[in-house]
Amino acid sequence: MRMTDVPSFGNLEGLTVVCMGNTIAAPFAAELMAEHGACVIYVENTDRPDIGRVSLCPYGFITEHRNELFMAINLKNIEGEQVFIEILKKTDILIEGLKGGTFTELGLSDKRLWAENEKLVIVHVSGFGESGLAEYLRRPSYDPIGQAAGGFMSINGFPEPSPPLRAPFVCDYYTALFACWSALAAQMGAQRTGVGESVDVSQMEVMWKLQYGYPLEYFYSGVVHPRQGNEERDYICFGTYLCGNGRYVFICCIANGPARGLLKVLGKDNDPTYPENIQLFRRGDVAAEKVETALKQYCLDNEAEKVEKELNANGVPCSFIHDIETIQTDPQALERGLFTEWSDDRFGKLKGVNIVPKMSNRPGMFWGGARDHGADNRDILSELGYTDKKIEELYKKGVLAELRDGGYFASKAMHIKNRDQINIIMEEEKNEDF
Incomplete structure (x- = not known):
């Protein structure tokens, strides 16, 4: 040729x-x-x-x-x-x-x-x-x-x-x-x-x-960023969650919109413990840890597909963890x-x-x-x-x-x-x- x-x-x-x-x-x-x-x-x-x-x-x-x-x-x-x-x-x-x-x-x-x-x-x-x-x-x-x-x-x-x-x-x-x-x-x-x-x-x-801001963090404050698995170092309601049908989803609850949406899904949107301008659920905070516990239970009580659909409908970033077989039936993958x-x-x-x-x-x-x-x-x-x-x-x-x-x-x-x-x-x- x-x-x-x-x-x-x-x-x-x-x-x-x-x-x-x-x-x-x-x-x-x-x-x-x-x-x-x-x-x-x-x-x-x-x-x-x-x-x-x-x-x-x-x-x-x-x-x-x-x-x-x-x-x-x-x-x-x-x-x-x-x-x-x-x-x-x-x-x-x-x-x-x-x-x-x-x-x-x-x-x-x-x-x-x-x-x-x-x-x-x-x-x-x-x-x-x-x-x-x-x-x-x-x-x-x-x-x-x-x-x-x-x-x-x-x-x-x-x-x-x-x-x-x-x-x-x-x-x-x-x-x-x-x-x-x-x-x-x-x-x-x-x-x-x-x-x-x-x-x-x-x-x-x-x-x-x-590596994002990790090098700057080291030079500025001497912190060597640790390996932390699928969790964030400073906040929760972020990571991999097992669902009732044995499949996993990944949830990223960051910023006010997703935080309020998650509280709504979990039935806590009217709880005065959580301010209207909440941005993150801080690791170690007692009220935030209660949300994390409720989120884990919510996922276990529902199939992964339902969790993904319901959380996204309420503005919470969430995705089913696909493999090459499951992506074959994903409607967006097929459409595009x-x-x-x-x-x-x-x-x-x-x-x-x-x-x-x-x-x-x-x-x-x-x-x-x-x-x-x-x-x-x-x-x-x-x-x-x-x-x-x-x-x-x-x-x-x-x-x-x-x-x-x-x-x-x-x-x-x-x-x-x-x-x-x-x-x-x-x-x-x-x-x-x-």
Whole structure:
């Protein structure tokens, strides 16, 4: 598939993005752009595909690489480097997710790339950044490392036993969002000034950025914010509540409107104990604790669906705690088309989450599923002026590659629900040449 074959749609129509870097942070940033019209080329290693392809069941990779073109280039080969440079000459944004400093070591420093394309926006995504102590720059980092180094584990979960890992991959996804918005901001600057930009996104720093006022609280008053589970430190009528049918809801009773609404539902709206301007139910306050006790009993006496409906009708924020099965019948999810189907060349018709967010005038769309490893090498290079003979030479030299089964290690495991069957397939494929 050629770059010019990408359909025209969305707010990012005409934008060309090249991305390389294993699941998830850097690739997801590019995927968000692809869903809104950018032409995204995902570049993988010639002999080691994205780790998402070789996981037990590559659902994540398939979901988060829709609308993309795929190449496999050996950047350690001088001709591979030149192929990559030729692509970047036609590129607006490069997103790379390798260890800090790796691109410079490959001879692809920002300065070198700007010599070829002065307006190029270069986004570096790594665990600890592109500058600083060499020891940190070379550290490998995945989502859990970012959560740990970024202090996120220390403020989440219950006090005991150990700091938890938040799923799925919250550090990677937060990092991807920062990479995406900063890339587009830098692109606006490049369009205005004619000068490119280098963006340095660190997983560790992203996670510290997302900690509300906790760092300020520490610097101002010396308080280290504790892990407190699903409860708020200072007030109650806020948290997870078990209902009569064994399901849970989450209730957030904050501010005057919700507080008055909750008192009404519990039959305490005329109780003079609670002033008209009540904002919160303070932890430790005797009257507030009575409301908390009544709320717990109210939930136990009713099914979760009724609790959700009645509290919301009275202005109290409350949601049924959904899983993937229960959300299938949620009327709002159905009305807005939360899930959609698309066609995948290898796995057929698939279903997953739709475009988020929704755009009214120039909406996003899915035009195709994830493609095989190196699937578009030939078309893209032909589009750039390479002859068929030259392309074949590059394959023979190992500059380009297309791996067996599209690079999927456990491709046969798709649609198999029995874990033992999947393990058998894994053992079979381990014994085959890859």
